[in-house]
Amino acid sequence: NAGVTQTxxxxxxxxxxxxxxxxxxxxxxxxxxxxxxDPGMGLxxxxxxxxxxxxxxxxxxxxxxxxxxxTEDFPLRLELAAPSQTSxxxxxxxxxxxxxxxxxxxxxxxxL
Amino acid sequence: xxxVTQSQPEMSVQEAETxxxxxxxxxxxxxxxxxxxxxxxxxxxxxxxxQEAYKQQNATENRFSVNFQKAAKSFSLKISDSQLxxxxxxxxxxxxxxxxxxxxxxxxxxxxx
Numbered sequence: 001n002a003g004v005t006q007t008x009x010x011x012x013x014x015x016x017x018x019x020x021x022x023x024x025x026x027x028x029x030x031x032x033x034x035x036x037x038d039p040g041m042g043l044x045x046x047x048x049x050x051x052x053x054x055x056x057x058x059x060x061x062x063x064x065x066x067x068x069x070x071t072e073d074f075p076l077r078l079e080l081a082a083p084s085q086t087s088x089x090x091x092x093x094x095x096x097x098x099x100x101x102x103x104x105x106x107x108x109x110x111x112l
Numbered sequence: 113x114x115x116v117t118q119s120q121p122e123m124s125v126q127e128a129e130t131x132x133x134x135x136x137x138x139x140x141x142x143x144x145x146x147x148x149x150x151x152x153x154x155x156x157x158x159x160x161x162x163q164e165a166y167k168q169q170n171a172t173e174n175r176f177s178v179n180f181q182k183a184a185k186s187f188s189l190k191i192s193d194s195q196l197x198x199x200x201x202x203x204x205x206x207x208x209x210x211x212x213x214x215x216x217x218x219x220x221x222x223x224x225x
Binding site: 031033040041042043044045048058088090092094096099100101103105106108 | 116145154155156157159162164203205207211212213215216217218
């Protein structure tokens, strides 16, 4: 099993460009999360989903959008990239009731 | 709002020594979970240890143990017989019953040969 996979691993964007960060899991976990980690800081929750078709905002949702059409995939969309979105993005999954999150390897995004 | 505070931005210890990382949190919840995550230079977030708030017994995982003081809202991590591979950022984290995690800012730990 691959667990939680994220693509791409690295990306450089110009201001105003858009992109989608991909997250996929093969663990059949119903909960999925997107976090960002700024330099020297802990992770902050952007969006989360408790199941296909259901998404909710986290602590820092501005500038991002998500969708959850399947259990396996939870893409994160940046529509108009800004330098403030330069960060490392982590996707995580959780099987409801176990209260333990499993993290992907992260995507390092730089906006210039 | 819940907060997690790690008061030690950086620490260094000699290999084989014991080191304790501090964490305090603030919440009005009674049921919650606490975690320590390790983030090595590879960036991967690795769960080190977890503690359920309703359990009085401190969690232990091999060389890693916690000192959970619920009344004081303190959750420190002790690493015994530290190894070079323990060098990493360590994040204390708090999870409410709604499964949202709040992370501290981290402690960068260096194990010196």
